[in-house]
Amino acid sequence: MWRINIRALVADNTWDALRWSFGATRDLPPCFFAWEMSLPTPNEKTPIECRICGAQEDRLELHEKWQYDDKHRIQRLVDLIPLCHNCHLSFHFGRADQLGLGEKVKRHIAKINHWDKRQTDKHLVEAFNKWRLRSQYPYSLDLNWLYQWIPKSKVHFDWLENPRHWTKNKVDWLCRKHLFVRRLFAGASGGRMIYQGP
Numbered sequence: 001m002w003r004i005n006i007r008a009l010v011a012d013n014t015w016d017a018l019r020w021s022f023g024a025t026r027d028l029p030p031c032f033f034a035w036e037m038s039l040p041t042p043n044e045k046t047p048i049e050c051r052i053c054g055a056q057e058d059r060l061e062l063h064e065k066w067q068y069d070d071k072h073r074i075q076r077l078v079d080l081i082p083l084c085h086n087c088h089l090s091f092h093f094g095r096a097d098q099l100g101l102g103e104k105v106k107r108h109i110a111k112i113n114h115w116d117k118r119q120t121d122k123h124l125v126e127a128f129n130k131w132r133l134r135s136q137y138p139y140s141l142d143l144n145w146l147y148q149w150i151p152k153s154k155v156h157f158d159w160l161e162n163p164r165h166w167t168k169n170k171v172d173w174l175c176r177k178h179l180f181v182r183r184l185f186a187g188a189s190g191g192r193m194i195y196q197g198p
Helices: 012-021 085-091 093-098 102-113 117-135 157-161 163-167 170-188
Strands: 061-069 074-083 140-142
Touching (some): 012 061, 061 085, 074 085, 085 093, 085 102, 093 102, 093 117, 102 117
Parallel strands (some): 074 140
Antiparallel strands (some): 061 074
């Protein structure tokens, strides 16, 4: 599943719910239908912080943690973790390099791991070699870990065939409309929320 992530397979409201549930934001998604998912409720006292460097921010990125069974060619999702932008790019160094951020991210990797330039370069060479080797073979995707939190019906592999579909799907549009109506009514009532909606 190179260059594709879980975010490309789920509606924006589902991804936002995952971000909230796994500690990447305190913002409860505008269209969070709790009965449709069995997501863990985050501890409100736990700070929003990067699991790698400890940076505390209001909103973090959510990183998919994968386990690879190279013998059976299985790529297995095992966790979703909140990361700051620099730590997230450290896991996606090829992407960071494409964005012109390679040197910045290299320095970040060295700083977090207390490595010198030689150790950092060695790590990146090993990571790229592993990526090249795995890229030669098709891997089966195992999302069973994710299915404990959201139903299979919310994961849309068919969206990969039509990439524009997922960015403007009907569910996302309805959620944005619902949020707009809630804000409209709140503004008309002097800031009080008078319409709670479904």
